[in-house]
Amino acid sequence: MPREAEPSLNERQFVLQALQDSIRLDGRELDQYRPLELTFGDQYGVADVTLGKTRVLAKASAELTVPYADRPLDGIFNIATELSPMTSPAFEVNRPTETEVLISRLLEKTVRRSGALDTESLCLVAGQKCWSIRVDVHVLSHDGNLIDAACFAVVAALRHFRKPDTSMEGGVLTVYTPAEREPVPLSWLHSPFCVTWSFFGEEGDIALLDATWMEEQVRSGSCTISLNKHGEICQIAKLGGVPVEAVSLLQCTNVALIKAKDMSSKLDKWLAEDAKRRDKGGLLAELSAENDRVPDI
Known part of the structure:
Protein backbone atom coordinates (compact mmCIF):
# COMPACT_ATOMS: atom_id res chain seq x y z
CA MET A 1 0.00 0.00 0.00
CA PRO A 2 1.48 3.40 -0.94
CA ARG A 3 2.27 5.78 1.88
CA GLU A 4 1.91 9.50 1.92
CA ALA A 5 5.09 11.55 2.08
CA GLU A 6 5.81 12.41 5.69
CA PRO A 7 7.19 15.77 6.85
CA SER A 8 10.93 15.95 7.23
CA LEU A 9 12.59 16.31 10.63
CA ASN A 10 13.26 19.99 9.98
CA GLU A 11 9.60 20.59 9.09
CA ARG A 12 8.46 18.86 12.27
CA GLN A 13 10.79 20.87 14.47
CA PHE A 14 9.80 24.10 12.74
CA VAL A 15 6.05 23.51 13.20
CA LEU A 16 6.41 22.44 16.84
CA GLN A 17 8.68 25.36 17.69
CA ALA A 18 6.23 27.79 16.09
CA LEU A 19 3.32 26.30 18.04
CA GLN A 20 5.23 26.68 21.30
CA ASP A 21 5.33 30.39 20.48
CA SER A 22 1.57 30.29 19.65
CA ILE A 23 2.28 30.82 15.96
CA ARG A 24 0.64 28.81 13.18
CA LEU A 25 2.01 28.58 9.66
CA ASP A 26 -1.12 30.16 8.14
CA GLY A 27 -1.28 32.97 10.70
CA ARG A 28 -4.45 31.79 12.46
CA GLU A 29 -5.11 31.83 16.17
CA LEU A 30 -4.95 28.48 17.95
CA ASP A 31 -8.74 28.34 18.32
CA GLN A 32 -9.58 29.72 14.87
CA TYR A 33 -11.11 27.78 11.97
CA ARG A 34 -10.14 28.23 8.36
CA PRO A 35 -12.74 29.93 6.11
CA LEU A 36 -15.81 27.67 5.83
CA GLU A 37 -17.79 27.77 2.59
CA LEU A 38 -20.88 25.84 1.52
CA THR A 39 -22.36 25.48 -1.96
CA PHE A 40 -25.57 23.60 -2.73
CA GLY A 41 -26.03 21.72 -5.98
CA ASP A 42 -28.86 22.06 -8.47
CA GLN A 43 -30.49 18.97 -6.97
CA TYR A 44 -31.73 18.79 -3.42
CA GLY A 45 -29.35 17.09 -1.02
CA VAL A 46 -26.02 17.99 -2.63
CA ALA A 47 -23.64 19.94 -0.38
CA ASP A 48 -20.12 21.00 -1.36
CA VAL A 49 -18.14 22.09 1.72
CA THR A 50 -14.77 23.82 1.61
CA LEU A 51 -12.70 24.25 4.77
CA GLY A 52 -9.50 25.98 3.76
CA LYS A 53 -8.02 23.64 1.15
CA THR A 54 -10.04 20.67 2.41
CA ARG A 55 -13.07 19.96 0.24
CA VAL A 56 -15.84 17.43 0.87
CA LEU A 57 -18.91 16.67 -1.24
CA ALA A 58 -21.97 14.99 0.31
CA LYS A 59 -25.00 13.75 -1.59
CA ALA A 60 -28.21 12.47 0.02
CA SER A 61 -30.58 10.09 -1.75
CA ALA A 62 -33.71 8.10 -0.93
CA GLU A 63 -35.24 4.86 -2.14
CA LEU A 64 -38.14 2.65 -1.10
CA THR A 65 -37.20 -0.56 0.66
CA VAL A 66 -38.29 -3.01 3.36
CA PRO A 67 -37.49 -2.08 6.98
CA TYR A 68 -35.32 -4.29 9.14
CA ALA A 69 -37.16 -7.14 10.82
CA ASP A 70 -36.08 -6.07 14.31
CA ARG A 71 -37.15 -2.44 13.69
CA PRO A 72 -40.37 -2.64 11.64
CA LEU A 73 -41.46 0.91 12.54
CA ASP A 74 -38.21 2.64 11.56
CA GLY A 75 -36.75 3.66 8.25
CA ILE A 76 -33.13 3.08 7.25
CA PHE A 77 -30.34 5.64 7.38
CA ASN A 78 -26.76 4.99 6.25
CA ILE A 79 -23.62 7.05 5.66
CA ALA A 80 -20.96 5.91 3.19
CA THR A 81 -17.56 7.58 2.85
CA GLU A 82 -15.10 7.40 -0.01
CA LEU A 83 -11.48 8.54 -0.05
CA SER A 84 -10.19 8.12 -3.58
CA PRO A 85 -6.60 8.30 -4.89
CA MET A 86 -7.51 11.75 -6.21
CA THR A 87 -7.55 12.91 -2.59
CA SER A 88 -4.16 11.50 -1.66
CA PRO A 89 -1.74 8.86 -2.97
CA ALA A 90 -2.17 7.03 0.34
CA PHE A 91 -5.76 6.07 -0.53
CA GLU A 92 -6.73 3.26 -2.89
CA VAL A 93 -10.01 2.27 -4.50
CA ASN A 94 -11.99 -0.39 -2.59
CA ARG A 95 -9.32 -0.58 0.12
CA PRO A 96 -10.54 1.34 3.18
CA THR A 97 -7.75 2.90 5.21
CA GLU A 98 -7.72 3.59 8.93
CA THR A 99 -8.63 7.22 8.24
CA GLU A 100 -11.67 6.25 6.18
CA VAL A 101 -12.92 3.79 8.81
CA LEU A 102 -12.42 6.40 11.55
CA ILE A 103 -14.39 9.04 9.64
CA SER A 104 -17.22 6.59 8.95
CA ARG A 105 -17.52 5.59 12.60
CA LEU A 106 -17.42 9.15 13.91
CA LEU A 107 -20.05 10.30 11.42
CA GLU A 108 -22.17 7.28 12.29
CA LYS A 109 -22.06 8.08 16.01
CA THR A 110 -22.49 11.81 15.55
CA VAL A 111 -25.41 11.90 13.12
CA ARG A 112 -27.16 8.53 13.14
CA ARG A 113 -26.83 7.34 16.73
CA SER A 114 -27.54 10.78 18.18
CA GLY A 115 -31.03 10.68 16.70
CA ALA A 116 -30.55 13.77 14.56
CA LEU A 117 -32.76 12.24 11.88
CA ASP A 118 -36.17 10.95 12.95
CA THR A 119 -36.09 7.46 11.43
CA GLU A 120 -39.65 6.68 12.54
CA SER A 121 -40.92 9.33 10.13
CA LEU A 122 -39.32 7.35 7.29
CA CYS A 123 -41.63 4.37 7.84
CA LEU A 124 -44.54 4.25 5.37
CA VAL A 125 -46.11 0.83 6.04
CA ALA A 126 -45.05 -0.93 9.24
CA GLY A 127 -42.86 -3.90 8.42
CA GLN A 128 -43.42 -3.53 4.67
CA LYS A 129 -42.34 -0.20 3.20
CA CYS A 130 -40.01 2.54 4.35
CA TRP A 131 -37.59 5.11 3.02
CA SER A 132 -33.90 4.29 2.99
CA ILE A 133 -31.86 7.49 3.29
CA ARG A 134 -28.25 7.27 2.21
CA VAL A 135 -25.56 9.94 2.32
CA ASP A 136 -22.46 9.44 0.18
CA VAL A 137 -19.45 11.43 1.34
CA HIS A 138 -16.70 12.06 -1.22
CA VAL A 139 -13.46 13.72 -0.14
CA LEU A 140 -12.19 15.80 -3.05
CA SER A 141 -9.22 17.49 -1.39
CA HIS A 142 -7.42 16.63 1.85
CA ASP A 143 -5.58 19.31 3.78
CA GLY A 144 -6.46 18.25 7.29
CA ASN A 145 -9.54 18.08 9.53
CA LEU A 146 -11.62 15.82 7.31
CA ILE A 147 -13.92 14.87 10.19
CA ASP A 148 -15.28 18.36 10.85
CA ALA A 149 -15.71 19.14 7.16
CA ALA A 150 -17.39 15.78 6.44
CA CYS A 151 -19.79 16.14 9.38
CA PHE A 152 -20.81 19.63 8.28
CA ALA A 153 -21.34 18.36 4.73
CA VAL A 154 -23.52 15.45 5.90
CA VAL A 155 -25.71 17.67 8.10
CA ALA A 156 -26.04 20.27 5.33
CA ALA A 157 -26.97 17.63 2.73
CA LEU A 158 -29.61 16.05 4.96
CA ARG A 159 -31.21 19.36 5.91
CA HIS A 160 -31.22 20.44 2.27
CA PHE A 161 -32.59 17.14 0.96
CA ARG A 162 -36.22 16.66 -0.11
CA LYS A 163 -37.84 13.24 -0.50
CA PRO A 164 -40.86 12.49 -2.71
CA ASP A 165 -44.25 13.00 -1.11
CA THR A 166 -46.43 9.95 -0.52
CA SER A 167 -50.03 9.10 0.34
CA MET A 168 -51.86 5.99 1.52
CA GLU A 169 -55.42 5.30 0.35
CA GLY A 170 -57.17 1.97 0.69
CA GLY A 171 -53.94 0.20 1.52
CA VAL A 172 -52.30 1.46 -1.68
CA LEU A 173 -49.12 3.49 -1.35
CA THR A 174 -48.66 6.26 -3.90
CA VAL A 175 -45.33 8.00 -4.47
CA TYR A 176 -45.64 11.34 -6.24
CA THR A 177 -43.12 12.78 -8.65
CA PRO A 178 -41.79 16.32 -8.09
CA ALA A 179 -44.05 17.50 -10.92
CA GLU A 180 -47.14 16.13 -9.15
CA ARG A 181 -46.34 17.25 -5.61
CA GLU A 182 -43.63 19.31 -4.03
CA PRO A 183 -41.01 17.07 -2.34
CA VAL A 184 -40.97 17.26 1.45
CA CYS A 194 -17.88 17.79 15.03
CA VAL A 195 -15.16 19.98 16.54
CA THR A 196 -11.72 18.36 16.50
CA TRP A 197 -8.89 19.45 18.78
CA SER A 198 -5.25 18.56 18.17
CA PHE A 199 -2.71 18.33 20.98
CA PHE A 200 1.02 18.94 20.70
CA GLY A 201 4.01 18.40 22.93
CA GLU A 202 4.98 15.48 25.11
CA GLU A 203 2.30 16.40 27.65
CA GLY A 204 -0.28 17.68 25.17
CA ASP A 205 -0.23 21.14 26.71
CA ILE A 206 -0.72 22.89 23.34
CA ALA A 207 -4.22 22.55 21.87
CA LEU A 208 -5.51 23.96 18.61
CA LEU A 209 -8.55 23.73 16.36
CA ASP A 210 -8.88 22.79 12.70
CA ALA A 211 -5.41 21.35 12.16
CA THR A 212 -3.99 21.36 8.65
CA TRP A 213 -2.44 18.25 7.11
CA MET A 214 1.04 19.33 8.22
CA GLU A 215 -0.13 19.95 11.77
CA GLU A 216 -1.88 16.58 11.88
CA GLN A 217 1.37 14.82 11.00
CA VAL A 218 3.21 16.21 14.03
CA ARG A 219 0.47 16.22 16.68
CA SER A 220 0.65 14.02 19.77
CA GLY A 221 -3.06 13.29 19.96
CA SER A 222 -6.53 14.47 19.01
CA CYS A 223 -10.03 14.66 20.44
CA THR A 224 -13.28 15.04 18.50
CA ILE A 225 -16.25 16.54 20.33
CA SER A 226 -19.67 16.20 18.70
CA LEU A 227 -22.40 18.49 19.96
CA ASN A 228 -25.24 20.74 18.85
CA LYS A 229 -25.95 24.42 19.45
CA HIS A 230 -27.87 23.60 22.64
CA GLY A 231 -24.75 22.19 24.27
CA GLU A 232 -25.94 18.58 24.10
CA ILE A 233 -22.86 16.40 23.64
CA CYS A 234 -23.36 13.46 21.29
CA GLN A 235 -19.93 11.92 21.72
CA ILE A 236 -16.34 12.60 22.74
CA ALA A 237 -13.80 10.54 20.80
CA LYS A 238 -10.29 10.47 22.26
CA LEU A 239 -8.55 7.75 20.27
CA GLY A 240 -5.12 7.23 21.77
CA GLY A 241 -2.37 9.80 21.90
CA VAL A 242 -1.19 11.76 24.92
CA PRO A 243 -3.55 11.95 27.91
CA VAL A 244 -5.49 15.18 28.42
CA GLU A 245 -6.37 16.69 31.78
CA ALA A 246 -10.05 16.90 32.67
CA VAL A 247 -9.85 20.68 33.10
CA SER A 248 -8.34 21.07 29.63
CA LEU A 249 -11.06 18.86 28.17
CA LEU A 250 -13.75 21.02 29.78
CA GLN A 251 -12.16 24.14 28.31
CA CYS A 252 -12.07 22.50 24.90
CA THR A 253 -15.75 21.59 25.24
CA ASN A 254 -16.71 25.17 26.07
CA VAL A 255 -14.90 26.47 22.99
CA ALA A 256 -16.43 23.67 20.90
CA LEU A 257 -19.91 24.85 21.91
CA ILE A 258 -19.13 28.34 20.61
CA LYS A 259 -17.91 26.89 17.31
CA ALA A 260 -20.97 24.63 17.02
CA LYS A 261 -23.29 27.62 17.49
CA ASP A 262 -21.37 29.50 14.81
CA MET A 263 -21.62 26.56 12.38
CA SER A 264 -25.33 26.22 13.08
CA SER A 265 -26.04 29.89 12.39
CA LYS A 266 -24.00 29.78 9.17
CA LEU A 267 -25.84 26.69 7.96
CA ASP A 268 -29.23 28.25 8.74
CA LYS A 269 -28.24 31.35 6.77
CA TRP A 270 -27.05 29.37 3.75
CA LEU A 271 -30.18 27.20 3.76
CA ALA A 272 -32.40 30.29 3.88
CA GLU A 273 -30.48 31.89 1.01
CA ASP A 274 -30.77 28.73 -1.09
CA ALA A 275 -34.51 28.44 -0.39
CA LYS A 276 -34.99 32.04 -1.44
CA ARG A 277 -32.99 31.46 -4.61
CA ARG A 278 -34.98 28.36 -5.55
CA ASP A 279 -38.31 30.07 -4.83
CA LYS A 280 -37.57 32.87 -7.28
CA GLY A 281 -40.82 33.45 -9.15
CA GLY A 282 -42.63 31.00 -6.88
CA LEU A 283 -44.80 31.36 -3.81
CA LEU A 284 -42.71 34.08 -2.18
CA ALA A 285 -42.78 36.11 -5.38
CA GLU A 286 -46.57 35.76 -5.62
CA LEU A 287 -47.03 36.90 -2.04
CA SER A 288 -44.75 39.88 -2.54
CA ALA A 289 -46.59 40.78 -5.77
CA GLU A 290 -49.91 40.69 -3.94
CA ASN A 291 -48.49 42.94 -1.24
CA ASP A 292 -47.29 45.38 -3.88
CA ARG A 293 -50.83 45.68 -5.25
CA VAL A 294 -52.29 46.57 -1.86
CA PRO A 295 -52.69 50.37 -1.79
CA ASP A 296 -51.17 52.32 1.04
CA ILE A 297 -53.70 53.51 3.58
Missing part, protein backbone atom coordinates in the same frame (compact mmCIF):
# COMPACT_ATOMS: atom_id res chain seq x y z
CA PRO A 185 -37.98 17.76 3.78
CA LEU A 186 -36.79 15.15 6.23
CA SER A 187 -37.94 15.20 9.84
CA TRP A 188 -34.86 16.73 11.45
CA LEU A 189 -34.52 16.92 15.24
CA HIS A 190 -31.17 18.63 15.88
CA SER A 191 -27.94 19.50 14.05
CA PRO A 192 -24.79 17.97 15.57
CA PHE A 193 -21.36 19.20 14.50
